[in-house]
Amino acid sequence: MPSRAPLTDSFGRIHTNLRMSVTDRCNIRCFYCMPEENVEFKPRHEILTFEELTRFARISAEMGIEKLRLTGGEPLVRNNLCDLISALSQIDGIRDIALTTNAVLLEDQARRLKEAGLQRLNISLDTLNDDTFFRLSRRRGIDKVLRGIAAAQEANFQKIRLNAIAIRGLTETEIIPLARFALEHSLELRFIEFMPLDADDNWGAKAVLTGDEIRTILEEEFGELMTSERSDPSQPALDFHFKHGGGKVGFINPVSEPFCSDCNRLRITAEGKVRNCLFSTEEWDARELMRTGKSDEQIEALLRDCVQHKKLSHGIDSPEFQKPERAMYQIGG
Ligand code: SAM
Ligand code: SF4
Numbered sequence: 001m002p003s004r005a006p007l008t009d010s011f012g013r014i015h016t017n018l019r020m021s022v023t024d025r026c027n028i029r030c031f032y033c034m035p036e037e038n039v040e041f042k043p044r045h046e047i048l049t050f051e052e053l054t055r056f057a058r059i060s061a062e063m064g065i066e067k068l069r070l071t072g073g074e075p076l077v078r079n080n081l082c083d084l085i086s087a088l089s090q091i092d093g094i095r096d097i098a099l100t101t102n103a104v105l106l107e108d109q110a111r112r113l114k115e116a117g118l119q120r121l122n123i124s125l126d127t128l129n130d131d132t133f134f135r136l137s138r139r140r141g142i143d144k145v146l147r148g149i150a151a152a153q154e155a156n157f158q159k160i161r162l163n164a165i166a167i168r169g170l171t172e173t174e175i176i177p178l179a180r181f182a183l184e185h186s187l188e189l190r191f192i193e194f195m196p197l198d199a200d201d202n203w204g205a206k207a208v209l210t211g212d213e214i215r216t217i218l219e220e221e222f223g224e225l226m227t228s229e230r231s232d233p234s235q236p237a238l239d240f241h242f243k244h245g246g247g248k249v250g251f252i253n254p255v256s257e258p259f260c261s262d263c264n265r266l267r268i269t270a271e272g273k274v275r276n277c278l279f280s281t282e283e284w285d286a287r288e289l290m291r292t293g294k295s296d297e298q299i300e301a302l303l304r305d306c307v308q309h310k311k312l313s314h315g316i317d318s319p320e321f322q323k324p325e326r327a328m329y330q331i332g333g
Pocket of ligand 1: 026032033067071072073075100101102121122124163164165192193194196198251262328329332333
C-alpha cells in the first residue's frame with residue numbers, strides 16, 4: 001500500500017507509471033529523434049546520480065507509482081546501469097521495471113540486466129536491412145542489434161517487445177519483413193506513429209504513416225487481424241493477433257488516435273526535470289530540490305503540482321499546438 005496519497009490529476013487520472021531517462025546520450029543518431037551533428041549533451045554533473053534517481057523513484061512509489069521504465073537517449077550507454085536496476089528493484093511498491101533500448105549494446109548486457117531485476121524489454125527495431133538502418137540511424141550496426149535481440153531471448157525476460165517507427169515514404173517497405181521476423185521469433189511487434197519530437201523539425205502531419213494504414217498493409221499479406229482483449233486501458237497500444245497463426249501486433253497511434261484520456265504516465269528527464277506529458281511545455285525541477293537538501297515532502301509537493309498542471313490532451317491536431325523545445329532524446333521516449 002502506498003504510504004502517501006495517490007498522484008491524481010485534475011481530470012481524475014491516477015498516475016502509476018514513471019519513465020526515467022538515465023542519459024541523453026546515444027550511440028546512434030536516428031533522424032526522427034536526434035540532430036545529425038553537433039548534438040549538445042548535458043554535462044555529466046547535471047545528470048541525476050543513481051542515488052538521486054533511486055530516491056525520486058522511492059518517493060514516487062510512496063505515491064502509488066508501480067511501474068518504472070528506464071529510457072534515454074540510449075540507457076545502455078550509462079555505466080553500471082545494473083546497479084541502478086538492482087536498487088530500483090528493492091523499492092517497496094515497484095512491481096515492474098522495464099527498459100527501452102536500441103539494442104546495439106544489448107548482446108553483452110542482456111543477462112546481467114535480467115539478473116539485476118529488469119523484467120521487460122522494449123527493443124526499437126525499425127528495419128532488418130543494413131542500408132535502411134544506416135539511412136534511419138546514420139550509423140551502421142543492424143548486426144549488433146540482431147545479436148542483442150538473440151541474447152535477450154536467451155536471457156529469458158518476462159516480455160520482449162519490438163517497436164518500429166512508422167514514417168510515410170520511408171518505412172512502408174519494412175512492415176512485412178518486420179512482421180515476419182517477429183512471427184518467426186515469437187516476439188510481439190508494435191508500430192509507433194512518428195511524433196513531432198524530432199530535433200531537426202522535419203515532422204509534418206503528412207509524414208505520419210498511421211496505424212490504420214499499416215494494418216491494411218499487414219492484412220493484405222497475412223490475412224485478417226483480430227482485436228486482442230485490452231487488459232490494461234492505460235496502455236497506449238491497440239493490440240491485434242493474426243487470425244491465421246499465433247503472432248501479436250500492436251499500434252501506438254498518438255497522432256491519429258490520441259490515448260490521452262487514459263494516460264497514467266509521468267516522466268523525469270536525465271537531468272531531473274519532471275514532465276507530465278511528452279508534449280509538455282512546462283517542467284518541474286526535482287534535481288534542484290534534491291541537491292539543495294530538500295525533504296521528501298517537498299519533492300512530493302513538486303510532483304503533485306506537476307500532475308495537477310497536466311492538460312487533458314497533447315493537442316497535436318490543434319492549431320495552438322506548440323512543439324516542445326526538447327527533442328525525444330532529451331525527454332526520454
Ligand atoms: N534509445 C532507446 C531506443 O531507441 O529504443 C530509447 C529511447 S528512444 C527516444 C525511445 C523510443 O522513442 C524509440 O522506440 C524510438 O523509436 C521512439 N522515437 C524517437 N523519436 C520519435 C518520434 N519523433 N516519434 C515517435 N517515436 C519516436
Ligand atoms: Fe538514440 Fe533512441 Fe533517439 Fe534513436 S530513438 S537516436 S536510438 S535515443
